[in-house]
Amino acid sequence: MLGSLSEADDALQEAWLRASRAGTEGVENLGGWLTTVVARVCLNMLRSRDHRREDPLDPLVSDPIMGPESGSDPVQEAELADSVGHAMLVVLDTLAPAERLAFVLHDMFAVPFDDIAPMIERSAAATRQLAGRARRRVKGGGAVPAADLARQREVVDAFLAATRGGNFDALVSLLHPGVVLRADKAVIPTPEPIRVSGAHAVAKGAMAAVERAQFTGVALVDGAVGLAMARHGRLALVLAFTITDGHITEIEVIAEPPHLRRLALAVLDA
Structure with missing residues (x-):
């Protein structure tokens, strides 16, 4: 969802804190509940990332690998990119946060649209449209033979x-x-x-x-x-x-x- 091991760690820690504060007594579907919590944390992080897009990137020559803000292992980050696919990470980064969440949860993890819809505060039909739009962006056109x-x-x-x-x-x-x-x-x-x-x-x-x-x-x-x-x-x-x-x-x-x-x-x- 985030394309970064360090940010994934941050998201899981935040989800754990929320779960600890809220408690899980009476939760019938713990897996589904935790998926919702983690997804919403990721959505907030993606939206915050979007708000910072206008900030200039550090020059790539002085930062050829990971950037000064990273505390994660460059080798592990490279392995993550290889496992997910560099192009997939790149294209996902061009999607709006809600599109990205709908596409990743449904197409990669088979989460039903009815379950995704409340996470992004949309109807199931609107969520399906978001995922479809993202899917078309990911696949691209076929203009070149x-x-x-x-x-x-x-x-x-x-x-x-x-x-x-x-x-x-x-x-x-x-x-x-x-x-x-x-x-x-x-x-x-x-x-x-x-x-x-x-x-x-x-x-x-x-x-x-x-x-x-x-x-x-x-x-x-x-x-x-x-x-x-x-x-x-x-x-x-x-x-x-x-x-x-x-x-x-x-x-x-x-x-x-x-x-x-x-x-x-x-x-x-x-």
Whole structure:
């Protein structure tokens, strides 16, 4: 629900405190009651997170892995992202809190809409609509032919694998000699956007992001195959690629919150 082990711990502790204060005597369905308590705590945390979206992100270069506010284990966070799916965490972060809760509880945990509805103070029918809307966002559209997506994914998967593995030569082989990388001002602490040209220069820059790549996964970005990074289950950075004849000719690195919110992100089918 939250995409972050540290926040999940906080949510469970808060739910435990509420249960301790309220007592459970006379509760016939303890599992359902606790699910409701935890879900409402998560909903409040998601709404609070939404209210803070306008706050600028820390520069990613000075914070390549988890961010200064995290006390959690980066390895455990990476394992969580792998188990849930990086793209799923990224797309969930684009949903409104009520949409996210309805979708996660129903589609991932098979909680009936009649049980979810009181948690978000909606009717069962409205809750079903919220989950359906979220499901369409998660799956995305099908404007790009499947064959083209498959070819794009092959290149992007190879780019991510080479970056995670620190394989400089493999990266260079994927890049067009005249490749251009553009990064907005939120990616690195510079007054102006960055522009890097040439396969070796771009590959060298990618080598500096080896640890960050552990929190990055393949996703649909505006209908094409790209990469998205989620820190603590929150969308932090997107790489959009232009691929021609099997080589990457352009990379756009996006981290500015207003631009991220305009992107259409979806989970790419396996």
